[in-house]
Amino acid sequence: MDTIPFEHGLLLASALFALGLVGVTTRRNIVFVLMSLEIMLNATGLVFVVGSSKWGHADGQIMFLMILTLAAAEVAVGLALIIQLYRRFKTVDIDVLSQLKG
Amino acid sequence: MFESLGLLPTFPLLGFLTLFLAGGFLPRRMIGLIGAGSIGLSFLVALSIVMPFLSGDSEEVRHVVYTWLSVGNFESTFGLYLDGLTVVMILVITGVGFLIHLYSTGFMIDDPSFSRFFAIMNLFVASMLILVIADNLLLLYLGWEGVGLCSYLLIGFWYTDPENGYAARKAFVTTRVGDTSMAIGLFLLFTQLGTLDIQSLLVFAQDRWDIGSGFAIAATLLLLGGAVGKSAQLPLQTWLPDAMAGPTPISALIHAATMVTAGVYLIARMHPLFELAPNVQLLVALIGLATLLIAGFTAMTQHDIKRILAYSTISQIGYMFLGLGVGAWSASIFHLMTHAFFKALLFLGAGTVILSLHHEHDIFKMGGKWRQLPVAFASFMIGSLALAAFPFTSGYFSKDEILIGALAVEGVGLWLWLGGVVGAFFTGIYSFRLVFVVFFGESRGHHDEGEVTGLAMALPLFVLMVLALLGGFIHIPVDNVFSHGAALGAAHEEHSVSTFMHAVMIVVPLLGIGVSYLFYCAGVFSVSSLMKLPLAKTLHSFWYSGWGFDCLYKLLFISPFLWLSKVNRRDVVDTFYAGIVVLSVFGNAVSVRSQSGLLRWYILSIVIGIVLLVSLGAFL
Numbered sequence: 001m002d003t004i005p006f007e008h009g010l011l012l013a014s015a016l017f018a019l020g021l022v023g024v025t026t027r028r029n030i031v032f033v034l035m036s037l038e039i040m041l042n043a044t045g046l047v048f049v050v051g052s053s054k055w056g057h058a059d060g061q062i063m064f065l066m067i068l069t070l071a072a073a074e075v076a077v078g079l080a081l082i083i084q085l086y087r088r089f090k091t092v093d094i095d096v097l098s099q100l101k102g
Numbered sequence: 103m104f105e106s107l108g109l110l111p112t113f114p115l116l117g118f119l120t121l122f123l124a125g126g127f128l129p130r131r132m133i134g135l136i137g138a139g140s141i142g143l144s145f146l147v148a149l150s151i152v153m154p155f156l157s158g159d160s161e162e163v164r165h166v167v168y169t170w171l172s173v174g175n176f177e178s179t180f181g182l183y184l185d186g187l188t189v190v191m192i193l194v195i196t197g198v199g200f201l202i203h204l205y206s207t208g209f210m211i212d213d214p215s216f217s218r219f220f221a222i223m224n225l226f227v228a229s230m231l232i233l234v235i236a237d238n239l240l241l242l243y244l245g246w247e248g249v250g251l252c253s254y255l256l257i258g259f260w261y262t263d264p265e266n267g268y269a270a271r272k273a274f275v276t277t278r279v280g281d282t283s284m285a286i287g288l289f290l291l292f293t294q295l296g297t298l299d300i301q302s303l304l305v306f307a308q309d310r311w312d313i314g315s316g317f318a319i320a321a322t323l324l325l326l327g328g329a330v331g332k333s334a335q336l337p338l339q340t341w342l343p344d345a346m347a348g349p350t351p352i353s354a355l356i357h358a359a360t361m362v363t364a365g366v367y368l369i370a371r372m373h374p375l376f377e378l379a380p381n382v383q384l385l386v387a388l389i390g391l392a393t394l395l396i397a398g399f400t401a402m403t404q405h406d407i408k409r410i411l412a413y414s415t416i417s418q419i420g421y422m423f424l425g426l427g428v429g430a431w432s433a434s435i436f437h438l439m440t441h442a443f444f445k446a447l448l449f450l451g452a453g454t455v456i457l458s459l460h461h462e463h464d465i466f467k468m469g470g471k472w473r474q475l476p477v478a479f480a481s482f483m484i485g486s487l488a489l490a491a492f493p494f495t496s497g498y499f500s501k502d503e504i505l506i507g508a509l510a511v512e513g514v515g516l517w518l519w520l521g522g523v524v525g526a527f528f529t530g531i532y533s534f535r536l537v538f539v540v541f542f543g544e545s546r547g548h549h550d551e552g553e554v555t556g557l558a559m560a561l562p563l564f565v566l567m568v569l570a571l572l573g574g575f576i577h578i579p580v581d582n583v584f585s586h587g588a589a590l591g592a593a594h595e596e597h598s599v600s601t602f603m604h605a606v607m608i609v610v611p612l613l614g615i616g617v618s619y620l621f622y623c624a625g626v627f628s629v630s631s632l633m634k635l636p637l638a639k640t641l642h643s644f645w646y647s648g649w650g651f652d653c654l655y656k657l658l659f660i661s662p663f664l665w666l667s668k669v670n671r672r673d674v675v676d677t678f679y680a681g682i683v684v685l686s687v688f689g690n691a692v693s694v695r696s697q698s699g700l701l702r703w704y705i706l707s708i709v710i711g712i713v714l715l716v717s718l719g720a721f722l
Contacts, residue, residue, distance in 0.1 A: 025706050033701075098699030 009050030016043035030085065030092045034078050041071050104155070104163045107182045109147045110192060110235060113140040114228035118221050125217025134207035134558075137220025141203045141227055145196035152189050161185060161582045162301075164237060178298060183237030186579040190435055191234040191367060194442045198359045199227050201562035205450050206351040208558035209457060219259065219349065226252035230360050234367060239288050239298040242368075246284070246332070249361045250277050256356060257348040269344040276341040280331015284368075287324030290317070304374045311378055318378035325372060326386060333365030333419050336393040340651050342416055346408040350456060353408060354449030358415045359442040366422045366438050373431050373584065387427020387508070391521045394420025396649050398528035402535065403646040406463045407452050410536050413648075414489060415445055417525065421504055424522060428515070430507025431584040437500035443573045444488035444497055447566035451481030454559065455540065459548045465536060470545040475553045479541050481563050486533040488570040490611045491526055496573030498608075501526065505607055519603075523610050530614020538622035 016039055023036025045067045052060025086092055117140030125133060155163065163184040170180045203223060210219050229248025236242040258270030292298055294317050295306040311318045329335070334342035345357050356362070369376060369386065376383045394417045401413035418441050425434030455471070455478045456463060472479040488497040505526075508518040620626040632638050644650060696707075 021709060025702050025709070028702075094701045097701075 003053075006050060006054045009053075010047065013043045013046040013050065016040075016046065028093050028095055030082055030094050030097075033094060034075070034082065037078075038071060038075065041067060041074075104151060104165050104184065106147055107151060107163070107165045107184060107235060108167045110144055110151070110196075111228040111231040113143045113147070114224040114231070116140060117224040118228060121217050121221035121224065125221055128217065130211065130216055133217045133220055134211075137217075137224060138200065138203040138207050140224055141196060141200040144227065144231070145200045148192045148196045151184065152193060155184060155189060156579055166237075170241065175296075176292070176298075178238055178240045180241060181237035181299075182235045183300070184235065185583050186581065187367075187370060187435060187583045188234055190439055190578050190580060192231060194439055195227065195230050195234065195360050198442050198446050198566075199230075199355060201565055202351050202355040202359070202446060202450065205354075205453070205559050205562040206349075208556045209351055209453055210349060213349075215259070219256075222252050222255045222259075223352075223355070226256070226356060226361070230364070233364060237300060239291065239300060239303070242300075242371075243285070243288060246328070246364065246368075247281065249356070249364065250274065250281065250332070253277075253345070253356050253361055256352040257345045259348050259352065263347075266347040269341075269347040273341040273345045276338050277331045280328045280338055283324050283331070284328025287321055287328065290321050290324060294321075300371065304372070307375055307378060313378055314380065315378070318375065319382055322372075322376050322379040322382040323385075325368060325375070326382060326389075329365030329368045330389065331365075332368075333362050333423070334416050335365070335389050335419060335423055336396065337651070339393060339397070339416050340648065340655060343409050343412045343648065346406070346412050350408065350449060350453030353412070354446045354453070357412065358445040358449050362415060362419060363422065363438045363442070366419065366426065366434060369423075369426045370431050370435055370584075373426075376426075377429070383427055383429065384514070385427070387424050387511075387518055390420045390423025390425070390427055391518055391525075392420075393417070394424065394525040395521060395528075398525050398532065399645045400648045401532040402528060403642055405466060407455065407465050407536065407540070408449075408463060410465070410532060411445070411448055411452060414448075414529070414532060415441075417529065418445065418489070421501060421522065421525070424518060425504035425507055428504075428508045428511045428518060430504055430510075432578065432580045433500060433503035433507050435580055436578055437497075437504055439576070439578060440488065440496035440500045440570070440573045443566055444485045444495075444570040447481050447563065447570050448485035448489065450559075450563055450566065451478045451485060454478040454481070454554065454563070458551050458554045460551065462548060465539045467547040468540045468545075469543050469547075470541070471548075472541040474545075474551065475541075477553060477555055477560055477563055481567060482537050482541065484567045484570050486537050488573075489533045490530040490615060491607075492611065492615075493608055494574065496570050499574035502607055506603075509603065523606060526607070526611045527614040530611040530616075531618045534615045534618040535622050538618060542623050 020036045020038075020040030020043060023039065024033055027033050027036060045064045048060040048063045048067070050060075052058060052064075082092065085097065089097060091097070117136050120136055121128075121133060128136070165182045165184075167180040167182065170178045172178075203220070206219065206223065210216055213219060226249055229245045229252060231245070233242055233245025233249060236245060254270050254274040257273050258267050260266050288298065291303060291307075295303050295310070297303050297306065307318065307321075331338045342357060342362065346353055348357075376386070397413045397417035397420060401410050401417060404410045404413060418437070422434045422437050422441070425431070425437060455468070455475060458475055458478070459468065459471075462468065484495070488495040491498040491501045501522075505519055505522045508522055509515050511518060621629060633642065647653065
């Protein structure tokens with residue numbers, strides 16, 4: 001069975017990461033920002049998986065599981081915060097939520 | 103047994119601390135007891151040290167109390183040194199000091215700041231004792247600055263009058279000029295000779311420096327600067343007449359008997375150094391001569407009883423400087439002692455006059471007071487006789503020795519002698535002008551006041567009268583101190599002084615007294631008719647202003663300084679620091695701008711930062 005080349009995996013991860021980054025920086029809706037953040041996290045996870053398959057080592061996959069767990073926890077906290085924000089300020093636009101500026 | 107040397111300044115210091123900390127809670131009688139008693143104890147200690155010292159055959163005693171400071175290879179001890187010169191000084195300081203303290207318990211009794219007065223007086227005596235028993239120049243400098251501080255505090259004692267504060271500041275700043283010069287002199291001596299211990303310093307100096315070498319001249323000039331400032335000699339003499347703003351016992355103790363002679367003591371203590379620089383020594387003599395003449399002229403024109411005495415003090419210290427300058431060291435110290443007696447007597451007498459006449463200072467508002475103020479009259483009579491060097495009073499012997507010493511100098515000796523004799527003529531005039539105007543003739547005011555007197559005030563006057571009359575017969579034990587110049591001194595002795603010269607020295611002051619009598623008592627000549635001449639009037643106002651030195655200094659130093667401070671109101675040096683402030687405010691404004699509160703902006707700047715860092719890592 002042909003394996004997918006290592007470089008392709010990395011290219012895909014980079015593309016996903018770049019997409020996520022663009023999303024984080026351009027989106028104003030905080031829910032979408034959170035989703036873009038998840039995409040970036042998963043891009044790094046993909047790099048770990050590709051790496052572990054290249055060197056035949058299990059560490060990368062274990063690391064991916066940890067990232068998955070972390071992402072789940074982060075989403076739980078993040079969504080709770082978003083709900084609180086929305087309740088308090090009646091908006092999910094992060095440009096409006098700028099009260100912490102100096 | 104000489105361990106008790108350390109007790110000498112301890113008693114006054116304890117007195118100062120007690121009065122300073124608890125003076126407000128003590129009754130007046132107690133304050134007077136502590137204030138005068140501490141000096142009395144000190145005098146007893148001085149006697150208990152001096153008696154065995156004089157009967158023993160040791161020439162010097164050293165006693166190190168503790169090491170004061172030790173930095174690198176420099177060590178300064180709290181070391182005390184006793185020799186003949188110190189003996190004279192400590193006896194004068196504690197003895198005359200005690201009498202003046204005793205007098206003050208009567209004189210100052212009604213003053214609201216009675217305890218402050220005695221606290222500072224005690225601190226003064228402690229500092230002065232440290233000054234004269236120090237065995238190294240650093241400790242001497244501590245005492246030197248201490249007496250300067252006390253002088254400042256006591257001139258401005260009645261601080262509610264701004265005039266007094268001004269006089270105090272003037273004295274402080276003027277003597278500061280001299281003190282700075284002296285400090286630089288100490289630095290120079292330390293860097294060149296590696297020690298500040300006086301005795302080893304003098305030995306090193308004589309080993310390493312030739313006569314007339316540059317270092318010796320520089321060091322002596324700088325020390326002379328300090329002495330000139332403290333002893334109110336030309337050109338730093340202007341502070342002393344204004345220093346009379348303080349209470350009269352202060353003028354007696356600090357500005358006549360002890361502190362102002364510190365400069366004389368310093369030069370006498372460092373005399374081997376001055377012998378290495380003959381030109382500077384001649385300068386000392388010339389400064390003394392010029393000062394004694396200028397002050398003599400000025401004293402003849404003053405109206406204020408204390409200012410007359412102040413100028414006469416300047417003039418008499420001029421004699422001491424003349425004596426130092428011509429190498430008549432022991433004569434100078436002798437004159438220092440007799441001057442302390444008769445000038446303290448005159449000032450305390452003046453204090454009695456002033457207090458009795460309700461703080462009247464103008465002598466032309468007194469007149470005919472000898473019946474009204476008998477004790478003050480006796481004090482003034484005896485003090486003035488001694489001051490004018492009337493034969494066989496104390497001043498006669500000491501001034502005589504100085505003038506004979508001056509005569510022995512090669513070359514300019516005769517001129518120095520002549521100047522000194524002319525000065526003695528003026529001394530006769532101004533001292534008896536004071537006596538005649540105040541105590542003889544018609545009463546010109548204050549007809550009814552009686553003399554304020556009491557045992558505390560009269561006793562010191564009587565003791566000082568005896569000392570002023572008979573002080574000339576005391577033999578001061580300084581021969582060993584100045585002995586290494588003995589060969590020179592012996593030559594002086596053999597230098598025969600003709601009877602004619604002696605006669606001149608006796609007659610000239612009497613002539614002065616006579617002239618004074620003709621003008622102010624007999625009325626053969628009158629000052630007012632003399633004053634009609636324009637020349638006399640100009641001279642009078644010129645002399646009255648103290649030869650215009652105050653105006654000159656105002657023009658040379660004070661006005662330029664005030665102009666500079668006006669111009670430089672915004673402080674040029676500060677611009678640099680103001681620039682730093684502007685810069686940081688600007689930087690703050692810029693960085694505040696970046697903190698917009700926009701989350702996306704923050705994220706973008708994080709990303710850009712990471713990219714920059716990573717690419718930096720990749721390229722390097």
